[in-house]
Amino acid sequence: MPVNRLEADQVFQACNLEQLQFETTADLEPIKELSDALGQPRAVESLRFGTGMEHQGYNIFVLGQSGTGRHTMAAQVLERQLKKLSPPDDWCYVNNFDDQSRPKKLHLPAGKGIRFTKDLEKMIKDARSVLKASFEGEEYQHRAQAIGEEVKERQHKAFKEISDRATEKGLTLLRTPGGLAFAPLDKDGDVMSPDEFQQLPEEKRQNYEKDMEGLQAESQKILEKIPQWQKEIREKMEALNKEITEKSLTQLIDGVKAEYAEIAGIPAHLDAMKKDIMDNLPAFLTGDHQQQQGPMGAKPQQSSMPTGEETDMDSPAMRRYKVNLVVDNSKLEGAPIVFEDNPTYANLVGKVEHMSMMGALVTDFNLIKAGALHRANGGALIIDARKVLTHPGAWDGLKRALQSNFIKIESLAEMYSLLSTVMLEPEPIPLKVKVIIIGEPMLYYLVQQFDPEFSQLFKVAADFDVQMERNGENQELYVRLLGNIVAKQKLLHFDKSAVGRLIEQSSRMMGDSERLNIRIRDINDLMLEADYWARQNKHETVRADDVQKAIDSKVFRSDRLRRRIQEEIHRGTLRIDIEGSRVGQVNGLAVMMLGDFAFGKPSRISAQVYMGKGEVIDIEREAKLGGPIHSKGVLILSGFLGARYGTEMPLSLSASLVFEQSYGGVEGDSASSTELYALLSAIAEVPIKQQFAVTGSVDQYGRVQAIGGVNEKIEGFFDVCRHKGLTGSQGVLIPATNVKHLMLRQDVVEAIARQEFHVYPIETIDQGIELLTGLPAGEPDEQHRYPEDSVNGKALRRLRIFADNMSKFGKGEESPGERGDRDS
Structure with missing residues (x-):
């Protein structure tokens, strides 16, 4: 036809x-x-379903090529769904006064976190001012002085009593470097010298010694009571301090507690804070770093009183009373939508930072930093699939958080048990988030196949198309x-x-x-x-x-390489014939991709046939330059030849196919019809017109099938013909099923309109071979014989000759050539 x-x-x-x-x-x-307007109804519906589904595991993987608006559309659908919701809670970390290594979490309604932080900081500053004023006031000074006077009075009274008793016995109380001592007095009331004492009568001297021993024992008992009296004084001072502190703090703390009474955890934290202030009152009042250890037990460098309000809350003695507001949703309208551009493990689940102090790295709860999961909690998190899969630990950390519904902050070293150092263990925060991962289809299917947990966590796929x-x-x-x-x-x-x-x-x-x-x-x-x-x-x-x-x-x-190839064709370095006829040679068409730039590259495909065992040798495959799809196309040719010519006799030929002057890999089956034309030409010894180029794959029944890059392939051959001169007979044979894909360059369209260049839609190999050779393909009769002057007839006759010769060789008969050699 x-x-x-x-x-x-x-x-x-x-x-x-x-x-x-x-x-x-x-x-x-x-x-x-x-x-809704970009031809993506399937993807949009998937996004809506995934964001609206509240059950666990219905996170979304958005798959599609880059540039299709995946991020924009996902954000728009999410915004439309999530803006109806209320902003989620704020999250804080505060000191655990029982165990500083395990900071406690607090959550407050959106906007109250920053208020609570400021209220507590103001309360601490007010408490310091009030307490300082109270302890410097007259009332406290009088009461403290009274307590101090009490111990002095008790000591004075006790020593006066023993001194009076000594006087009654003619003795006096002396204070010496070695302690208290008693000595007898002479008649003038002065301390008796040792010589005078030795001159006293024996009996009187013994009475003095006896009295001094008794008084010495009593004075020793008094001395032993002094530490107890001092302890009682300290206890009374502590009681006084606690009384003053309790009185001052209660009013301040109760005011804050009343404001946040219904928020779980805050009243208990305020009570624990009050107790800690009272237990560490000197450090609280003075801000003396030596009175209070630094973060996680490190001893600070300074010991001076803070000089300003800005440094008060930053001193190690005061940091323990601060609030670390890790998530502040005060400015949100609706639920949050967070896009994390760098989804490392720490950026996802948060981290605990460290600071240098005295040459050591130390930390405390104030150095806890939120991750993207914290910020997106109660809303949605958008991340890039390739990035989260390539950052160490990020994918495992994300999965663990989604599976447990908690965000646990720990370092990678802790997660993989590579570190045994004591670290902060912040209390995990409950997680409720919708995660949207955006990536290429290949990544989606790879992760789905090799990670069994993936399908449990990402049950919704939003598949974006690139065309409508x-x-x-x-x-x-x-x-x-x-x-x-x-x-x-x-x-x-x-x-x-x-x-x-x-x-x-x-x-x-x-x-x-x-x-x-x-x-x-x-x-x-x-x-x-x-x-x-x-x-x-x-x-x-x-x-x-x-x-x-x-x-x-x-x-x-982008077309430097294309121009270079065209130049080499025009100069004859790369041989492409566009005139005359050749047996077993056809102009094939391939597409080369350089990034996002594609262009057609004509190639000369040749075939040689000879007697053999029915094998079609793919030289590209034998040289390891042909890909599996190209090899499959060559094998299909064997099926076609066998079905057409080998039903009544064996195919006693071997053939070789090659892309001439090809020095790189060959892949794809788009040249299989071209290779078949070359084979048929070589078998039938019928020349093919070189003004044509061919593309298209073929099945075992000889039907020409669609291929890709048809526009670039046509334009590649057109450029060769235009530079060598358009004759009006040149053209390209393409599969008929590719006609709907044609959107050729304007110069090619104009040449076709002037009938200087042609494009032929081909449905079968027989149509193509007729156009390429100018001979009819030939239809078989009932005995499966083809007309003698047809391509198929010529091919079948040549194959019979091959079969007869193979049969003679099999019987040991000599060929005419062998007999001539022997006779000579």
């Missing part, structure tokens, strides 16, 4: 500007519901989307022709005339560059030629 070449309107689906009911994008109504159907309704929404981009980026307005060119290029990006590209980043970048060229050309609006200039400029910046 003859193949009709495609017309110009079949290789490029132009935008009908009459359907655009505006002059510039200034006339367009903006899109307010962006997430190009119809009237979608095109209208797409145009409004372009208007949104103009407004958001503050670009010059685009006129109707520019918008039409953007729509055409959008289909070109997708490689499909019936689809539109919804990778917003690609369109956004193109519009930014078109705006640049419009401003360079001093246009008031962006026009179609500005858009085309942006397209051409981007290609020019």
Whole structure:
């Protein structure tokens, strides 16, 4: 069946500007519901379901290619769902006065955390001022003096009594470096000298000694009572101090306690704080660092009284009474939406920082820092899949928090039991959060396969597409989307022709005339560059030629290698024939990708056949340059040849296929039809016209199947023909199923319109071989015989010759060549 070449309107689906009911994008109504207007109903519904589902495990994995607006749409859907909720609680850490290594958590209604922090700091400062004033006041001084006078009075009374008794006995009380002593007095009332004492009568001297021993014993008893009296004085002073402290603190603390009486944990914390202040009153009053140990037991460097209000609460003696507000939701409207750009383990679950003191690293509860899970608690957390999976410990930490519903702050070394040093163990905080992970589809399926816990924690997949159907309704929404981009980026307005060119290029990006590209980043970048060229050309609006200039400029910046390959083809270094006919040689087409730039590269594919055992040797595979899909395509050729020619006789041939002048890897099956044409030409010894290039895969029944990159492949061969000279007979054979994908460059479309270049849609191998050789393919009769002058007939006749010769060799018969050699 003859193949009709495609017309110009079949290789490029132009935008009908009459359907655009505006002059510039200034006339367009903006899109307010962006997430509903981008051809992503499946993804949007998944996001809505996942955010609305409150049961555990219904977290969301957003999968799709970058640039499709995944972050924006996820944030918009979340904001719409979560702004209806009330802001979650604030979270604080406070000192555990029973065990400083285990700080306690407190949670307060949103906005009250900062108030409580300030109220408590003010209360502590007021308490210091009030207590200092109380202890410096006259009442306290009088009572303290009275207590001090009491011990002096008791001591004075006791010593006076013993001194009076001594006087009655003619003795006096002496205070010596060795303690108290008694000595007799002479008749003048002076202390008797030792000589005088020795001259006394024996009896009187013994009476003195006896009295002195008795009084000495009594004085010793008095001395022994002095520590007890001093202890009693201290106890009375402590009682007085506690009385004054209790009286001063109670009023202040009760005021704060009344304000937060219904918040769990705060009254008990205030009571514990009051007790600790009373137990450590000197340090509290003076701020003396030596009176109070530093964070986690470290001894501070200074011992001076704080000099200002700013340093009061920062001294080690006072830090224990502060409040560490780790999560402050006072400014939130609705539930929080947190995007963590750097999801390390510490940035997710929080950390405990350290500070240097006396050459050592120390810490306390004030150095606890919240992570993204703390900030997102009660709302949603958005993170990038690749980042969270590659940061050490981050993925395990996130899973553990979601499984336990608690955020436990610990270091990586603790988590992996690599550290035995005493560290802070903050009380875990209850977790209620919706986690949205955004990543490529490959990551989603890999993690789903290799992590058994993944499916339990991320039960919702929001799958983002990169394309939507190009119809009237979608095109209208797409145009409004372009208007949104103009407004958001503050670009010059685009006129109707520019918008039409953007729509055409959008289909070109997708490689499909019936689809539109919804990778917003690609369109956004193109519009930014078109705006640049419009401003360079001093246009008031962006026009179609500005858009085309942006397209051409981007290609020019990326196509150095393409131009180099084209140059080498034109110079004859790379051999591509576009005239004449060759047996077993066809122009194939491949696509090369350099980042986001793709271009077609013509290649010469050749085949050789000879007697053998029915093997088709893929030289690329044998040289380890061919990929598995390409090897599969070659094996399909063997199936086709066997089914067509080997039903009544064995295929007694071997064949070799190769991409000539190819020095890199070959992958894909898009050249399998090309290779089959080369094989048929070599077997039938029928030359193929070199003005054609071919692309398309083939199945075992000879049906030509669709391939990718069809536009780039056609343009790659067109560039070769244009530089060598268009003759009007050159063209490309493509699968008929690829016609809907055609969005060719304008210069190619114009050449097709002038019939200088042609594109032929092929459905079967027989259609293609007829066009390539100019001979009929041939239809088999009832005896499975083909016409002699057909390609199939010539191929079958050659294969029979191979089979006969193989049969003769098998029987040991000599070939004519061997007999001639022997006779000579």
